[in-house]
Amino acid sequence: MSGWGVGVSAWTGRPAVQDAGLVALLLTGTVAWRGAPVEPTPGWAVSAVCLLAVLARRRWPVAALVAATAGTLAHMAIVTGPTLADLAAPIVLASLASRYGRTASLTALGLTLLLAGGWSLYVALDGRVDGWALEQVPGVGGHVLGEPEDGGDSGPGPTDWGTLPLFGALIAGWAVGASARSRRAYLDALATRARDLERERDQRAALAAAAERDRLTRELHDVVAHGLSVIVMQAQGAGAAFDKRPADARAALATIVDTGRASLADMRRVLASDDPDRTPRHPAPGLDRLPQLVDRVRESGLQVALHNEGPPGALPAVVDLSAYRIVQEALTNVMKHAGPTAHAEVTVRRTGDELAIEVTDDGDTGAGSADDNAGSGLRGMRDRVALLGGEMSAAPAPGGGFAVRVRLPLTQGGVG
Incomplete structure (x- = not known):
């Protein structure tokens, strides 16, 4: 059961599967909002373009943003109201901001806002009735685009869903993508810093080990060289005095024994200082000695x-x-x-x-x-x-x- 759960989690974590699920959600919301189409209409064709843009946003984010924005404007031009499929532009913009740097993503956001603002300004000044607003009045729908109503000079025109909501959706999409990119960059920086600290720790450990080896080498050299020098000189003196001055020979041998014991004690202390689990039995020598x-x-x-x-x-x-x-x-x-x-x-x-x-x-x-x-x-x-x-x-x-x-x-x- 655990292996099956891991396999499902790995499968659902794939980007293609996630995008397909998002498209299915947008399609379901669009059908629930506008109702299932009885026959193909331009509005549904445009919605399909927007949904395809969501599917292509990871591989071709720039082209997908162009297609999603064009699809949303096409929805407005054919006198239809907003649907969940029109969220394709903010979603694709979020993917683009997550993938590219701040300058490139801000440029894309600015161009998209400029296009949306220009469209809203055009609709506000075209002198025609908002087609979507006319659709919301019971019994008034079913008109033909461009056909005058009540003998008037102009029929319902392109729709404008509101500049502020449209701008807000685009800016929110960019902010989500830019935030994801910033967080990813922050986590990458933390990982790099952790690797640097680990490498620095290893280098410090290597340097400390080398310094400790040098210290032990110096200490052991001093102990052994001095002790052996005294022992050799005493042994030479004992050999020269062995026959004629046995008392001097015995004194030299006693000095050899004392020197050897002192050197061994110093060596034990030096070696014990390299092992944190051992306590030196003899204090380190100083000028008092x-x-x-x-x-x-x-x-x-x-x-x-x-x-x-x-x-x-x-x-x-x-x-x-x-x-x-x-x-x-x-x-x-x-x-x-x-x-x-x-x-x-x-x-x-x-x-x-x-x-x-x-x-x-x-x-x-x-x-x-x-x-x-x-x-x-x-x-x-x-x-x-x-x-x-x-x-x-x-x-x-x-x-x-x-x-x-x-x-x-x-x-x-x-x-x-």
Whole structure:
């Protein structure tokens, strides 16, 4: 039953079926208004033209409007009154306004109104009796068009059904069609906007996923590179001291264990931040953990001096984490490239609206060797600084060694 109902609904929704139903309705109303014809008459032939215009309005709207308007005027010219078939002109005008733009449809409406107004003016000034009005008087009908009545000079003339009703019907038909076109255009605009929003949402999701991958890559690089650098240096020291200084070897192995555990904890935190259903067990590191970081680096054999300047206070979380990772990566580069006898100095200076970081060393090779400069270390630092709207310089120092200098804004324009 449901399938049958759907099939009937699809069949009745076809434009040709709808037009046929409308024509049948107009024909039924015309027959009820004027009575069934006993024999073919000009009035019924003209009505047939109007009904055919309704059938053709979707395929040939302009020609259908011309035919419907001509048929209505022909009804008036042969001294007959209005019928439902004469609604063909407003109906066809509605189809034309629904299909064409406002300029074209208004032009069609204006020409139709001008023709109707000219006809009404002609009938008003022809000096003859309105034929339809004469038909409404009992016992007076049945005259011959153009035959004088009571010896007068003129018989009943063409009919005029009233300028205002005729104009009103035409304007109403145009308004219905124009409204349908405007609504269709509005719905099309909404559909286009919805598609644009969906495409923009997908693009934003793709960009967010790419940014998150970059963030995870930077975080994991910083964690793994620093941890492995400390572990390798401690393992080398433990191997050298294993035979003669077992206590130093055991201390180096303990440092390796601590560094490995800290790196694993950082990795778990980084990976947990990518999963909204997991809660990180370890807080993100910040500048408050710089002393522990410097101690681990010192245990690897690199002499590091740490200087904190400026007023204490909480920093924005993203600035705090980025500052820690920048110092961590800079010290990792020092351990990898500056040589075993190098000294490093870390200075963190905070002002009211800016955080300045400086990591320098006096190594022979310099912490920013060509290999690392082309790798992920300095590039990751630059990405972090750029995301925060800061400035960074990394270059060999004039007196030897290498210097990394970073300025991170703390105001709304930078991190807001």
